[in-house]
Amino acid sequence: xxxxxxxMLFRTQPKALPTAAENAESGFQLMVQYQAFNKQLPLxxxxxxxxxxxxxxxxxxxxxxxxxxxxPLLLSLVCLSRLGFWFKTRHQALTPALVQRRMCQTNLLAxxxxxAFAGWAIMLFNYGDTSTRYHIAGYLALTMLCSLxxxxxxxxxxIIVTVIANLSFVILIFTSxxxxxxxxxxxxxxxxxxxxxxxxxxxxxRDFVQLIQSHIQAETLSRENFALANLDSLTQLPxxxxxxxxxxxxxxxxxxxxxxxxxxxxxxxxxxxxNDLYGHxxxxxxxxxxxxxxxxxxxxxxxxxxxxxxxxxIIITANMDEAALMDFCTQIGKTLRxxxxxxNHMVHISASIGLAIYPDMAQNAHDLxxxxxxxxxxxxxxxxxxxxxxxxxxxxxxxxxxxxxQALRRAxxxxxxxxxxxxxxxxxxxxxxxxxALARWHSSELGIVSPAVFIPIAEQASLISDxxxxxxxxxxxxxRSWPEDIRLAFNLSAHDISTRRVVERIMxxxxxxxxxxxxxxxxxxxxxxxxxxxxxxxxxxxxxxxxCGITLDDFGTGFSSFRQLHExxxxxxxxxxxxxxxxxxxxLSRKIVQSLMTLSCxxxxxxxxxxxxxxxxxQCIQSMGAELAQGYYFSQPxxxxxxxxxxxxxxxxxxxxxxxxxxxxxxxxxxITFKQQG
Ligand code: C2E
Ligand code: MG
Ligand code: MG
Numbered sequence: 001x002x003x004x005x006x007x008m009l010f011r012t013q014p015k016a017l018p019t020a021a022e023n024a025e026s027g028f029q030l031m032v033q034y035q036a037f038n039k040q041l042p043l044x045x046x047x048x049x050x051x052x053x054x055x056x057x058x059x060x061x062x063x064x065x066x067x068x069x070x071x072p073l074l075l076s077l078v079c080l081s082r083l084g085f086w087f088k089t090r091h092q093a094l095t096p097a098l099v100q101r102r103m104c105q106t107n108l109l110a111x112x113x114x115x116a117f118a119g120w121a122i123m124l125f126n127y128g129d130t131s132t133r134y135h136i137a138g139y140l141a142l143t144m145l146c147s148l149x150x151x152x153x154x155x156x157x158x159i160i161v162t163v164i165a166n167l168s169f170v171i172l173i174f175t176s177x178x179x180x181x182x183x184x185x186x187x188x189x190x191x192x193x194x195x196x197x198x199x200x201x202x203x204x205x206r207d208f209v210q211l212i213q214s215h216i217q218a219e220t221l222s223r224e225n226f227a228l229a230n231l232d233s234l235t236q237l238p239x240x241x242x243x244x245x246x247x248x249x250x251x252x253x254x255x256x257x258x259x260x261x262x263x264x265x266x267x268x269x270x271x272x273x274x275n276d277l278y279g280h281x282x283x284x285x286x287x288x289x290x291x292x293x294x295x296x297x298x299x300x301x302x303x304x305x306x307x308x309x310x311x312x313x314i315i316i317t318a319n320m321d322e323a324a325l326m327d328f329c330t331q332i333g334k335t336l337r338x339x340x341x342x343x344n345h346m347v348h349i350s351a352s353i354g355l356a357i358y359p360d361m362a363q364n365a366h367d368l369x370x371x372x373x374x375x376x377x378x379x380x381x382x383x384x385x386x387x388x389x390x391x392x393x394x395x396x397x398x399x400x401x402x403x404x405x406q407a408l409r410r411a412x413x414x415x416x417x418x419x420x421x422x423x424x425x426x427x428x429x430x431x432x433x434x435x436x437a438l439a440r441w442h443s444s445e446l447g448i449v450s451p452a453v454f455i456p457i458a459e460q461a462s463l464i465s466d467x468x469x470x471x472x473x474x475x476x477x478x479x480r481s482w483p484e485d486i487r488l489a490f491n492l493s494a495h496d497i498s499t500r501r502v503v504e505r506i507m508x509x510x511x512x513x514x515x516x517x518x519x520x521x522x523x524x525x526x527x528x529x530x531x532x533x534x535x536x537x538x539x540x541x542x543x544x545x546x547x548c549g550i551t552l553d554d555f556g557t558g559f560s561s562f563r564q565l566h567e568x569x570x571x572x573x574x575x576x577x578x579x580x581x582x583x584x585x586x587x588l589s590r591k592i593v594q595s596l597m598t599l600s601c602x603x604x605x606x607x608x609x610x611x612x613x614x615x616x617x618x619q620c621i622q623s624m625g626a627e628l629a630q631g632y633y634f635s636q637p638x639x640x641x642x643x644x645x646x647x648x649x650x651x652x653x654x655x656x657x658x659x660x661x662x663x664x665x666x667x668x669x670x671x672i673t674f675k676q677q678g
Pocket of ligand 1: 637
């Protein structure tokens, strides 16, 4: 498209085709110019009209009527029609094309209109006396000066007016008689003033254009900054900031129209190992590929944003009921599960999605996000489903968790926390070789709270390290009273083991406890919480160097376990009890346990089977060659005093003959009986 020069009447042929940005820039410049001129247009015509009629009145007696009445009437009609047009179109939306047209019209009209007024004034020059001639010179000078000022934003028109005005004065000079030298001098003065004005106008234009251009540059820059601030540079998706802005807007729009929409928070499972195994370059490409798949599947129905890391948010605006929503999200999960070919690797990942619906479940953007996020992490931790829809049960859990967190914050940990001990049995010798320390909390406000409930809450509320240190102090005190060959297994949260400060305090506590570090093994649960593997590795190496053992707890249920097996300085794995339950009747469980045992054997680390609840399970794992086991079949977790009784009883009693029967009642105290077998 040919480019229009904003200040020229005619099209100029560009050297090279202008870019879209250049076109937009020149269009904007024209608009600003036109608007500035348009504001002054009525003033210009009003002054023109008034001055014309005053001059006409001054010549009523000396000049013929066609010159003092009819021509001014005709000129007035032209002015009024221009004023009428201005009035009619003053609120019209302007486009660059329209502005271009209007400016061309103004430029085209400038010459005939100026010629008409100037010609009329020159014609009057032949009538009247010296004073009326002064009037004509003044009329021409002032009216042209005023028009020049009003037209200063349209350079071509301004030049036309000035040139015609100057020519008019030249004509006046030639038509003035010898004796009227003062008219001549005034005319020369006016020509000098108009020429000076022309020069000033030139400089004004230059500054005006520069001002507009710097304004455009600032606008462009701020637009670019705005886009950058709202875009995730890696995936080219809207970023977290844009997402929250859109979410707020959707809530505001929909609250007035009572429309529903859903929010999905999506988290990739297995992304971290891809990053660790193949490097960040592959990880970045994977995130980009995931983003494109998400964009494709969301299409018109939803909009997707990257929240950071491997987390995405999806605002689903299409009208769907709960079943359709679940189907849609399941479809997203399926799409993301297909393998990705990146840098000569076939990469496999999956996704978990938490969903919440507005306004059914939450009445504002903040709650909606929190609920979808809660559904995601609750689903990941508990049900391990691909898609979890926030429900009333989740709402109850949120209230419960908040109460527990508050109670934990107010609790006097040393008093309310205690430690129970569950024996770990060596199956070959049928003896207790270690005790696992298990936290018990008897809250003064809430009563007994299970560690399976309060530990994750303490982790999220960053209260876990205080709990860990309080429990470790108690557990070490008890361990000191056991025989030297009995070990202590102590659970550490992923948060503890990834914090240097906590690990250093644990090490100090161990040194000061008088318990040989070789007797202590720390159990780490392999959860999604084991994110900062490098830090966990460093911390567990510190503990290993002291002589402590490191056990990977609940093995087989968590995330990226093989990666952790490979990276961490492990001495033991604990196979989760879900594989031991009904192992005697479930060939698949047997196969899994067998392969995990073989794996631990190959890695030359020990293996504990936890959750043995009956003789059938015990028999089965014994036949498979298991060495260490733990479970209610041997003993429930018991308080300190009972740990001593258990150790005392085992000195000369075989486990197969005497199985210790314990039952942990709701107050956390334990009854122990010895059952004679056979
Ligand atoms: P865990 O470390 O895997 O501990 C074993 C859990 O399984 C204990 O539950 C134990 O009572 C239970 N258990 C043992 N044998 C059997 C069995 O035969 N059948 C069944 N059904 N359960 C059995 P508990 O004491 O409720 O602890 C639950 C979880 O809470 C622990 O799982 C651990 O992850 C966490 N936890 C407990 N104490 C601590 C602690 O001091 N620090 C940290 N960070 N976490 C702890
Ligand atoms: Mg454990
Ligand atoms: Mg466990």
